[in-house]
Amino acid sequence: MATAQVLAFMQKTAEDAQLRDELEKLLGVGDGNISEAAELDAEELAALRGEMAPKVVDFASQHGFEFSTAELIQVVDSFAQHQAGEMSDEEFSGILGVPVNxxxxxxxxxxxxxxxxxxxxxxxxxxxxxxxxxxx
Structure with a gap:
């Protein structure tokens, strides 16, 4: 499932300092840690949703994560909506396929x-x- 690949890539940015630094340079904004909604700032969200999305997909592919630009944008949009309170935990988990505790x-x-x-x-x-x- 490609959404799982996007989430795995995003989580890896919290665990791998070198990956995080490279992503920060690529995006040109934020700190490179895109592991969860609380870590995504407005500039990172805009970059990941916009013209940088295909570059991030290529970057992720170079690190063994395979997903499309549309899948990346779907996950990032879901994070943003959940963070803003526009999406319930249940909706969020349904879209991303992660369980709600x-x-x-x-x-x-x-x-x-x-x-x-x-x-x-x-x-x-x-x-x-x-x-x-x-x-x-």
Whole structure:
């Protein structure tokens, strides 16, 4: 599924500093981290939706991610609409094929705050805190 490829590429920008730096140079705006709605600023959104979209698709292809310009724009538009509150969690997950975590009422807070997400990840990964409740 190509949408999964777009999402995998976007997530990789959070994990790979070199990829992020190269994307930042390519876009000419933002910080290159396009991993989630909270990380996309207005300039990055405009670049990814506009004339830079085909260049980003080519760039992603060089790094092993295969998707079309239309698929990139669809995902970026979905991120923007979800971030703006114009799309519900259910609609967002339906378009992108990602599950909505209905068990946690603070889902939007967790997604919107990268520091909380990082702290939760590190606590779960290295300390085992909260690992049981996530797997239920």
């Amino acid at each position: 209905r068990d946690h009422t603070d889902h939007k807070t967790r997604v919107a705050n990268p520091l909380q997400r990082l702290a939760r990840y590190l606590s779960k990964t290295y300390l085992g805190i909260g690992a049981d409740e996530e797997s239920e």
